[in-house]
Every structure is written in C-alpha cells, then in structure tokens.
Amino acid sequence: MLAGEAADLLVRMQGEQLSVTRKExxxxxxxxxxxxxxxxxxxxxxxxxxxxxxxxxxxFSGSSEAPRxxxxxxxxxxxxxxxxxxxxxxxxxxxxxxxxxxxxHAPLAGxxxxxxxxGIATVDGRQAAVSQTASLADAVVSICLTSHYSxxxxxxxxxxxxxxxxxCRGVRVLVxxxxxxxxxxxxxxxxxxxxxxxxxxxxxxxxxxxxAGGKVTTVAGIASRDEDLEKVVSNGxxxxxxxxAIRAA
Numbered sequence: 001m002l003a004g005e006a007a008d009l010l011v012r013m014q015g016e017q018l019s020v021t022r023k024e025x026x027x028x029x030x031x032x033x034x035x036x037x038x039x040x041x042x043x044x045x046x047x048x049x050x051x052x053x054x055x056x057x058x059x060f061s062g063s064s065e066a067p068r069x070x071x072x073x074x075x076x077x078x079x080x081x082x083x084x085x086x087x088x089x090x091x092x093x094x095x096x097x098x099x100x101x102x103x104x105h106a107p108l109a110g111x112x113x114x115x116x117x118x119g120i121a122t123v124d125g126r127q128a129a130v131s132q133t134a135s136l137a138d139a140v141v142s143i144c145l146t147s148h149y150s151x152x153x154x155x156x157x158x159x160x161x162x163x164x165x166x167x168c169r170g171v172r173v174l175v176x177x178x179x180x181x182x183x184x185x186x187x188x189x190x191x192x193x194x195x196x197x198x199x200x201x202x203x204x205x206x207x208x209x210x211x212a213g214g215k216v217t218t219v220a221g222i223a224s225r226d227e228d229l230e231k232v233v234s235n236g237x238x239x240x241x242x243x244x245a246i247r248a249a
Contacts, residue, residue, distance in 0.1 A: 002040050002044065003089045007107040010032050010074060010080065010089070014032065029057060030074070036074050036089065037055055041053055044069050050066055051093075054069070054071070055073065056072045067094060069091060069092070070203040072088075074087060074089065075201045076174075078146070078147060086109060087106065087109075088179045089105045089106075090102075090201060090203070104204050111186075113182035123185055130234075130235035131188075131190050133238060136168055137169065139169055139191060142172040142174050143193040143195075144157070144173070144193065144195070145158065145161065145173050145175070146175050149196060163246070163248060172189075181209055181231075181233050182208065184234065190235050191235065191239075191242055192233040193246065194229075194231040197231040202231055206226070209233055213236060215235075215239045218231075
C-alpha cells in the first residue's frame with residue numbers, strides 16, 4: 001500500500017517543475033525523492049514503530065538490534081528528473097539480517113514485484129521465473145553506469161560494457177537497480193550488473209531473483225550480500241560465462 005501511494009505521488013509530481021539539488025559528483029536529489037521518502041517513513045513508523053529504517057536520503061534511524069526496513073523512495077532519480085519511465089520505489093523488511101519481505105513498484109514501467117519469504121514471489125501477479133537463455137550470445141544484459149561513479153568506477157564499468165558489447169545480443173543502461181533485478185526475476189532481462197551497487201536499491205529484489213531460479217554474486221562468484229558493492233545478477237545459466245567476461249574486461 002505505501003509503495004503504491006509513493007509511486008502514485010511520484011507519477012503526479014513528475015509533471016511538475018521540481019527543485020533539483022546536487023549530491024555526490026553529478027548525482028541529484030529532487031523534491032519528489034524527499035516527498036516519497038517522508039510518506040513512506042511516516043507510514044512505516046505508524047505500522048511498525050519499533051523497527052529501524054534505512055533510507056536513501058534520511059539514512060539510518062532506530063536500534064541496530066531491531067528488525068529494519070530498507071527503502072529507496074525513488075530509485076532512478078536522474079531518469080525521473082528527465083521525464084523517463086525507468087524509476088521505482090523499493091521496500092525491504094529484514095529480521096536478523098534476512099529479507100523476509102520485498103517490494104519493487106515501477107509505475108510507469110508497469111511493474112510490481114513482490115517477495116515474501118516462504119510464500120510470494122511474483123512479478124505483475126505471475127510467479128517469478130528467470131529466462132532460459134543458455135548462452136551469453138543470446139542474452140540481453142543491463143549494467144549500471146551512473147553519474148556518481150568515480151573516474152575509476154566509470155572506466156571499469158565502461159571496459160565491461162565494451163567487452164559485453166561484442167559478446168551479448170544487447171547491452172542496456174537503465175540505472176534503476178531494483179527495477180532491473182526484478183526484470184531478471186521475471187525473465188525479461190537475462191542479467192544485470194552493478195559494480196558499485198548500494199544496499200537501498202537492491203535489497204528488496206535480491207531474494208526474489210534467487211527464488212526465481214537466478215543467481216546474485218560478486219565478480220569473484222561469491223553469493224552477494226546486501227552490503228556488497230558488486231552485484232552480478234543473472235538467470236544462472238549464463239552466470240559463469242558472464243563472470244568470465246567481466247573478469248576479462
């Protein structure tokens with residue numbers, strides 16, 4: 001409900017003249033980020049007053065020993081500020097470091113992804129299931145290259161893009177990690193790569209990908225945790241080939 005309300009708010013505000021403030025390097029935050037965040041945080045505090053909250057703009061509040069919400073009130077701010085549809089609201093609820101609930105709502109992309117431990121794993125009401133693409137040559141892969149990357153991060157990612165451009169059917173740069181991971185879980189993308197992935201955009205969708213039959217690892221091939229920067233996400237079938245290509249770049 002809260003994610004839907006926040007998504008509706010973002011859609012309404014996207015057509016307005018928004019104040020845009022610079023953050024890190026060329027990254028930005030808008031009035032819509034802050035309005036969505038306030039709506040969600042206020043709602044979560046009413047619903048779960050004892051839970052901690054980690055949010056993109058407000059940071060962490062509450063006890064480190066308590067269950068926590070991890071939220072990105074607007075994942076894909078640069079897209080949003082430019083009038084593009086590739087943005088989402090993401091919420092994850094964790095107990096003892098384990099995500100038990102996850103939700104990604106991308107209103108203009110027409111996607112709602114839901115995860116509940118031991119129960120729900122759906123994208124747009126259908127059971128989440130990764131693609132059956134078995135070769136990197138037939139795969140469509142998205143990768144994050146964003147304005148707050150350092151020159152070194154940008155060079156590393158650009159090298160991977162150049163490598164994959166000669167190996168894949170297609171490489172896409174959307175820059176809305178929760179949305180992209182949900183698309184992998186739905187079988188619409190074969191893989192997603194984030195080499196400097198924040199926790200707030202990805203926590204909700206990581207368990208969904210795994211339940212759908214996919215993998216989420218670091219470049220070294222180790223299962224990626226929420227706090228790990230590297231998130232290589234795939235349908236599992238192309239994962240080894242994808243990791244080899246990234247390492248070679």
